[in-house]
Amino acid sequence: MIWQLELALFVMLIVVAIIALEVDDLVAALAALTAYSFIAAALLAMMSAVDVALTEASLGAGITGVLLIGGISLMRRRSVD
Amino acid sequence: MTDRHDSVILHFVVRVFMVPFIVMFGAYVFIHGELSPGGGFQAGAIVASAFVLARLTLGTEHASPRFPTRYLIWLASFGVGIYVIAGMVPMFYGANYLDYNSLPTAWFNDIAEHHRTARAMGIFIVEVGVFIGVFSVLVIMYDYLTLRFREGEDD
Amino acid sequence: MKWLTLAFLVSFAGLFVYVSADLPDRGDPHAPANEHLAAEFIELTAEEIEIPNIVSAILADFRGYDTLGETIVIFTAGLAVLLVLQTGYKRND
Numbered sequence: 001m002i003w004q005l006e007l008a009l010f011v012m013l014i015v016v017a018i019i020a021l022e023v024d025d026l027v028a029a030l031a032a033l034t035a036y037s038f039i040a041a042a043l044l045a046m047m048s049a050v051d052v053a054l055t056e057a058s059l060g061a062g063i064t065g066v067l068l069i070g071g072i073s074l075m076r077r078r079s080v081d
Numbered sequence: 082m083t084d085r086h087d088s089v090i091l092h093f094v095v096r097v098f099m100v101p102f103i104v105m106f107g108a109y110v111f112i113h114g115e116l117s118p119g120g121g122f123q124a125g126a127i128v129a130s131a132f133v134l135a136r137l138t139l140g141t142e143h144a145s146p147r148f149p150t151r152y153l154i155w156l157a158s159f160g161v162g163i164y165v166i167a168g169m170v171p172m173f174y175g176a177n178y179l180d181y182n183s184l185p186t187a188w189f190n191d192i193a194e195h196h197r198t199a200r201a202m203g204i205f206i207v208e209v210g211v212f213i214g215v216f217s218v219l220v221i222m223y224d225y226l227t228l229r230f231r232e233g234e235d236d
Numbered sequence: 237m238k239w240l241t242l243a244f245l246v247s248f249a250g251l252f253v254y255v256s257a258d259l260p261d262r263g264d265p266h267a268p269a270n271e272h273l274a275a276e277f278i279e280l281t282a283e284e285i286e287i288p289n290i291v292s293a294i295l296a297d298f299r300g301y302d303t304l305g306e307t308i309v310i311f312t313a314g315l316a317v318l319l320v321l322q323t324g325y326k327r328n329d
Contacts, residue, residue: 051120051123053118055123063130066133066137066223070222070227071226074229114292115288118289120296154314154318160307164303164304165304179304181297197286198286200284201287211296214311218310218311222313226317226321229321
């Protein structure tokens with residue numbers, strides 16, 4: 001559609017994915033993953049796949065973060081890298 | 082994570098503004114699932130996120146009397162059961178499994194004076210099942226993931 | 237070893253970009269993926285189901301078995317979380 005905006009979103013997607021892989025803190029990685037889901041939802045909406053975008057925005061950017069924080073807080077060992 | 086935060090502003094904003102509007106948006110997404118993007122899965126996730134927000138801010142003991150944790154698995158089974166039974170009803174009319182064309186929904190057209198095909202009604206019934214199942218499963222996941230942090234658990 | 241991995245990944249990404257030039261355009265009705273069933277789904281939704289959202293019609297009607305399996309998968313996931321994390325039963329040790 002607007003290819004400049006789409007290119008910027010793709011670049012942000014890759015940057016946020018690398019941040020989520022490389023950051024030390026698990027909760028910070030989770031926040032980056034949530035941002036990744038939201039950017040992916042925006043990209044899917046620009047590709048006029050609105051149903052998938054709604055699912056990604058509500059599940060991926062909404063409730064998966066909370067559930068994964070619950071899972072992280074259940075773990076005893078922390079990330080060491 | 083499941084403590085009750087002692088902030089009046091947080092309680093007011095969450096209870097008066099955020100949770101009712103999120104639930105209403107979920108109901109909109111669900112009911113307009115045949116007209117616009119949406120459907121049972123997305124609406125279930127949105128409504129479940131409203132309930133999880135209430136449990137995060139108000140505390141699980143204060144936010145969960147309407148939907149207690151131990152009854153939610155019955156609700157999830159009920160949602161899946163709606164889907165399975167809606168698929169089995171056409172078999173009594175001689176059709177295949179999940180063939181909504183022979184669902185007995187002509188009486189609804191007479192009451193509502195609005196023409197809907199039987200397959201559209203079947204889609205709506207199935208979406209109700211998916212909505213209830215997804216909503217209760219997501220709230221179950223939150224409740225049981227944070228079960229260890231709650232003190233004085235009664236079930 | 238790390239540089240070898242990086243070089244391999246970069247060359248793989250370059251291969252993907254090179255191949256993606258031959259992909260059909262987004263939303264092309266004559267793409268091979270859209271040739272067989274998409275037109276039939278669009279026509280049948282307008283004729284027999286009469287709802288505007290074709291995605292809902294495909295998900296819940298034409299592909300009803302898939303959605304049934306998806307719902308059962310989500311239900312099983314919730315059941316697994318409940319069975320693993322519930323604290324109602326004590327261990328006998």
